[in-house]
Amino acid sequence: MTLTELRYIVTLAQEQHFGRAAERCHVSQPTLSVGVKKLEDELGVLIFERTKSAVRLTPVGEGIVTQAQKVLEQAQNIRELAQAGKNQLAAPLKVGAIYTIGPYLFPHLIPQLHRVAPDMPLYIEENFTHVLRDKLRTGELDAIIIALPFQEADVLTMALYDEPFYVLMPANHPWTKLGVIKNEMLNDKSLLLLGEGHCFRDQVLEACPSSNKTESGNFTTIESSSLETIRHMVASGLGISVLPLSAVDSHHYAPGIIEVRPLTQPAPFRTVAIAWRASFPRPKAIEVLADSIRLCSVSSPASKD
Numbered sequence: 001m002t003l004t005e006l007r008y009i010v011t012l013a014q015e016q017h018f019g020r021a022a023e024r025c026h027v028s029q030p031t032l033s034v035g036v037k038k039l040e041d042e043l044g045v046l047i048f049e050r051t052k053s054a055v056r057l058t059p060v061g062e063g064i065v066t067q068a069q070k071v072l073e074q075a076q077n078i079r080e081l082a083q084a085g086k087n088q089l090a091a092p093l094k095v096g097a098i099y100t101i102g103p104y105l106f107p108h109l110i111p112q113l114h115r116v117a118p119d120m121p122l123y124i125e126e127n128f129t130h131v132l133r134d135k136l137r138t139g140e141l142d143a144i145i146i147a148l149p150f151q152e153a154d155v156l157t158m159a160l161y162d163e164p165f166y167v168l169m170p171a172n173h174p175w176t177k178l179g180v181i182k183n184e185m186l187n188d189k190s191l192l193l194l195g196e197g198h199c200f201r202d203q204v205l206e207a208c209p210s211s212n213k214t215e216s217g218n219f220t221t222i223e224s225s226s227l228e229t230i231r232h233m234v235a236s237g238l239g240i241s242v243l244p245l246s247a248v249d250s251h252h253y254a255p256g257i258i259e260v261r262p263l264t265q266p267a268p269f270r271t272v273a274i275a276w277r278a279s280f281p282r283p284k285a286i287e288v289l290a291d292s293i294r295l296c297s298v299s300s301p302a303s304k305d
Contacts, residue, residue, distance in 0.1 A: 003075055005039040006068040008032050009047055013065045016055045088284040089117040095289065096135060097145040100200040100227055102126040103270060104246035105145065108296035117288050123243045129199050136275065143276040143286055145293070147199050150275055157275045160293050164269040165204065166248050167261045168231065169240040176259045183263055192230045192241040197233055200227075203270050234258055244270060 012021040012032070022032040040047050047061035057065060073205045097105065106124060113122065123142065125132070132144040133152055150157055175181060194201040230241045231251055235258050248260050274293065276286050 001039060001042060003072065005035045006072055008035045009039060009061075009065055010068050012036060012048065012074060013057055013061070018055065020218060027152055048216045087119075088282040089288060090119045091154045091282075092121050092123050093282075093285050093289065094142045094146065095122050096132040096143070097124070097126055097131055098132065098142040098147065098199065098242060099126050100194070100198065100247070101145050101147070103228070104244075104250050105293065105296070109292055110294045111214070113289065113292045116292060117285075120285060121289070136277065139277075142280060142282070143274055143289060145272065146196060147203065148271040148273050150273060152275065154278050155275050156278050157273050158290055159271050159273045159289060162269045162271050163244045164267045165242050165263060166245060167240060167263060168234050168243050168248075169259050169261070170234060170237045171256050171259050172237070173240065173259065175240070175261065180264050183268070186240070186242070192233055194227070194230070200244065200270070203268070206268075231258070278295060 008021070008025060011024050012018065015021040015024065018029050018033055022029040025032060036048065041065070045060050045064075046058050047064055049056045049058050049061075091292050102124070103126070106122075110122065113120070125135070127135075129150070132141065133150075134148065135141040136144050136155065138153065145160075148157070148159060163229075167175070167186070169175055175185070193204060227243060227247050228251075229251075231243075231247075233239065234241050235253055242263075243260075251258070272293075274286070274290050278284065
């Protein structure tokens with residue numbers, strides 16, 4: 001018993017004519033007749049009563065054709081499910097991002113992604129790198145946006161863009177008279193940093209290694225839980241800080257409250273990357289996500305080796 005044979009008997013029951021049924025099935029009339037006879041022989045019953053003037057269903061044939069119709073409908077449902085599975089951009093994508101990337105990237109990424117993949121909404125989570133790593137490994141997230149370095153077994157990474165660091169200061173700070181800030185100058189004043197667990201904190205400390213001191217002379221490190229909280233403290237005059245470029249203009253302060261200056265070249269930077277499981281079955285979704293992130297990033301693309 002095959003789906004083709006089931007289609008033959010359903011079509012013949014509808015047309016009640018071998019010639020018309022064969023035409024609808026795009027086969028010759030003998031081919032259709034042989035297929036119907038073969039199914040009847042396999043089942044051991046007559047499905048159709050044949051006369052010179054008509055083709056009618058037998059009583060048992062009516063039940064068989066009704067069931068055959070249901071089988072064909074279920075088979076079509078299977079085909080449709082498989083076809084939907086081929087469209088890797090037709091289902092939600094679970095994406096995570098670290099706290100210092102998500103708030104500044106997603107407002108640009110989501111409109112861009114909606115243009116190229118309107119049927120692929122994002123489930124979004126912001127968290128620490130180690131939490132995102134665990135959720136990626138267990139399948140709770142499909143892809144994560146993090147800062148390099150990042151290594152995990154059976155996980156692929158792709159660098160997306162480099163993002164330089166800038167110095168944030170109150171508008172009345174004496175450094176506003178300078179066009180650029182030297183890295184070593186960050187040792188002279190209060191530096192506001194993210195708390196433990198944020199990789200951006202570690203990157204800032206690495207860029208300014210001697211800033212990893214606390215309460216030494218006039219220098220004090222004050223830790224915060226978010227870049228936005230740090231921005232507010234800078235605006236209030238508590239100290240200065242270092243921000244990634246994407247966070248520089250993402251604020252609602254009026255002119256004359258805060259100022260931003262670049263660091264001397266070569267300026268410290270971070271490389272933003274995407275990571276996903278090597279076994280993830282929707283590589284096209286990852287490709288579109290990565291391309292969209294590149295298009296809406298505020299920094300120059302990451303250099304290629």
